[in-house]
Amino acid sequence: MFKLEARPQPSRVMSYASPLIALAITILIGVGIFLWLGKDPIKGLEMFFVEPLKSAQAISELTVKAVPLLLIALGLAVCFRSNIWNIGAEGQYLLGAVAGSWVAMQAGPGTGRWIVALILLGGALGGMVWSGLVAFLKDRFNANEILVSLMLVYVGQQFLDYLVFGPWKDPNGYNFPQTITFLSVTKIPRLMDGYRANIGVLIAILAVAALWTFLFRTYRGFQLQVGGLAPAAARYAGFSSRVALWTALLVSGAMAGLAGALEVAGPMGQLTPYLSVGYGFAAIIVAFVGRLHPVGIVFSSLLMSLFYIGGELAQSRLGLPKAMTSVFQGLLLFTLLGCDTWIHNRLRWIGKPRTAPRRSEEA
Amino acid sequence: MTELRLELTGISKQYPAVKANDGVSLRVKPGQIHAVLGENGAGKSTLMKIIYGAVRPDEGEIRWNGKPVKIRNPHEARALGISMVFQHFSLFDTLTAAENVWLGLDKSISLAKVTQRIREVAQEFGLDVDPLRPVHSLSVGERQRVEIVRALLAKPQLLILDEPTSVLTPQAVDKLFITLNKLSDQGCSILYISHKLDEIRTLCHHCTVLRGGKVTGEVDPTQETNASLSRLMIGAEPPELKHREAHLGEVALAVKGLTLPKQDPYGTSLAGISLELRAGEILGIAGVSGNGQNELMAALSGEDRRSPKGSIELFGRDISHDGPDPRRKQGLHFVPEERLGRGAVPMLSLAQNTLLTRHESVSRTGWIHKSEVVKLAENLIQRFHVAAGGPHAAARSLSGGNLQKYIVGREVDAAPRILILSQPTWGVDVGAAATIRAELLELRDAGCAVLVVSEELDELFEISDRLVVMAQGQMSPSIPAHETTVEQIGEWMSGLWPREAGHVQA
Secondary structure, eight states, rough: OOEEEOSOOOOOOHHHHHHHHHHHHHHHHHHHHHHHHOOOHHHHHHIIIIIGGGGGHHHHHHHHHHHHHHHHHHHHHHHTTTTTOOOOOHHHHHHHHHHHHHHTOOOOOOOOTTTTHHHHHHHHHHHHHHHHHHHHHHHHOOOOOHHHHHHHHHHHHHEEEEEETTOOOOTTTTTTTTTOOOGGSSOOBBSTTTOOOOOOHHHHHHHHHHHHHHHBBHHHHHHHHHHHHOOHHHHHHOOOHHHHHHHHHHHHHHHHHHHHHHHHIIIIOOOOTTOOSSSSHHHHHHHHTTTTTTTHHHHHHHHHHHHHHHOOOOOOOOOOOTTTTHHHHHOOOOOOOHHHHHHHEEEEEEOOOOOTOOOSSSO | OOOOOOEEEEEEEEEESEEEEEEEEEEEEEEEEEEOOOOOOSSSSHHHHHHTTTOSSSSEEEETEEEEEEEOHHHHHHHEEEEEEEESSOTTTTTTTHHHHHHTTTTTTTTHHHHHHHHHHHHHHOOOTTTSSSSGHHHHHHHHHHHHHHHHHTOOSSEESSSGGGGGOOHHHHHHHHHHHHHHHHHHEEEEEEEEEEHHHHHHHHHEEEETTTTEEEEEEEGHHHHHHHHHHHHHHOOOOOOOOOOOOSSEEEEEEEOOSSSTTHHHHHEEEEEEEEOEEEEEEEETTTSSSHHHHHHHHHHSSEEEEEEEEEEEEEEEOOOOOHHTTTEEEEEEEEEEETTTTTTSBBHHHHHTTTOBBBOTTTTHHHHHHHHHHHHHHTTOOOOOOOOOOOOOGGGGHHHHHHHHHHHTTTTEEEEEESTTTTTOOHHHHHHHHHHHHHHHTTTTTEEEEOHHHHHHHHHEEEEEEEETEEEEOEEEEGOOOOOHHHHTTOOOHHHHHOOOOO
């Protein structure tokens, strides 16, 4: 019989291996699902893990999906490490897009490329306003941040809908609920002609470096994390829980808002009600699969965008339901949580099962 | 010859890091008060949990009233007539004391009946327990009383008590001993786990000594001396403490009529606390836990910043509204009662844990110099003889005694002008406790003002120059330690100190 027992110290090896094992198990189960659906599992896996990486074009598309996930998840990692449960990144993402759109719509014939910087700044501010609301309500009234941030997602979506169905509707848009197409001067610069990958990739890389530094090299970052790990220790040390609350929420709001602005002024080029595709929620999984670590999140966001693109490919080429994307996302989180057990625990053989009734001697 | 109540033969238990029990044998007669003596980490608690069915032994045999038994869980143990009061409590925080007790009982009894029975038992044994209070609001001492009452309600044939007296006043200890003797006369066997030699010699009929998981002696404690028991327990006599003449300096800390309403509905309000602490002395605060010590500590450390202006002064400067960090900058350091989760972050390394109270390795721009953090941790580990896997070991991987040495070391090493400690040697083995006490005396001799809250009177008498007592949120006048006795302090712990004289100075 085996016994699960606590390790004296968390296993370093397992904390790195666990996401890989979880991925392997996810793929195995995926194969099972493909078989069950009567599809060739090799072809199915190809859609998810080979096709999206096959060409420069494909990789460029991969980054288009990965960048918003990465940015949002980085901000969420700061929150979750501080024990602040912001699950409304989707709303902050939408508000960032709204704010970025507003800036973009101010552009006129004489506007220069500098407006891109303003759009991004506006996006970050928009996200911060939305997450700042959460921080304010928690700080002032001790309102639960999980509920507030989640509900603000729907408020944000309604607000966006109001704008594109109402005051911001393109007068020449055949009554479609969408804004004007932004002037090309507002377009987020692309890295290379012909590919949709844009400078969001560079911004994301900078953000990874910045947040890694913040979390692991600055005293502020340390204080945040102590507040998350042991609130009583933070009080004892004199670290302010209010500062932690505001910092974590504003950082994550800014990151989500930035992602929203990049999306709306990048691949979208206009604001529509269909902006929300669940990046803000998927980023929660991305953050955890990436161990709440900036570098880990780089890998997990790439993996998650594989799932997104693979799901679309599997739908169009193999006729698989689009829900496969969510199934893979869910499976990955589920298996990861299972594998994480082994970081803090291990199995030990404790001899034969004690089924025999009342035997007096047993080794 | 009478049958043995309980007989253990060759019990072994291997934990991931240590062999907690190694071929332990134990024989308890009916009605016997049997001491199990050993340092923390000697394997006493594990052995008791095996008897109680909470832990299963890897090897060995248990006989109960002559018959071999396998005790698979605490429920079976209780069915046999074994009750246990754990050192670490197994109470649900969100339930009331009565509901907690009710959980372990036959459900045909109503909660009201249980509440009634608790009141009776509490009355009978002088254990002050309010059955209707939720456990999260109870102090450590009060929780233990709930546990004792719970154990007694089951009318056990064998009662296991794990360090039961650490939270009782001397008078309450005497009362408990009367209770235990009464139980023993009725034929109930008692396993009494302790490292307090005096208690074992007064109370117990027989003593089994454990060291490093093995039995190192079986003696009649009434025939032994403290020194001989101590040799069996730690393999050596505890080091003598050097107590030099006190050289009093300026007033370091002055608390002036501090009144502070409780924050938690079941906390204790502080009422007119006054005290004066001088450089170069150790002032001990005695008292049963839950009488306002935690609240006073929070007010002094800066964790609770509600103190009225002018009520707390540090070297003549008002600090009543300062947070913990500004107070540390002015030389006031604090070691809290809870090591894991307050004094240290369990998941973080020892090195990272220095950053809670030490900022030498943080630049003015807020940059952490990692190598300096690690160097500081290495120094602390070396200077205070902390047994740890190195500066990168997680705080929670250390034993209680070693982590406490590390935390106390972290604050002592900061060269404080005032050091305040809450329960500095709670659950710490004898060797580590002696190290910590010696460290405090050295600090005092170097001119630091030291304030110690402890429930262990022996400890307070050993190190303090003066003593005060807290009861019901009030503070007694101070009295030089050599002019008072355990009995007098015990009386004061019930709040019975001369009031008129107490107003002038504490």
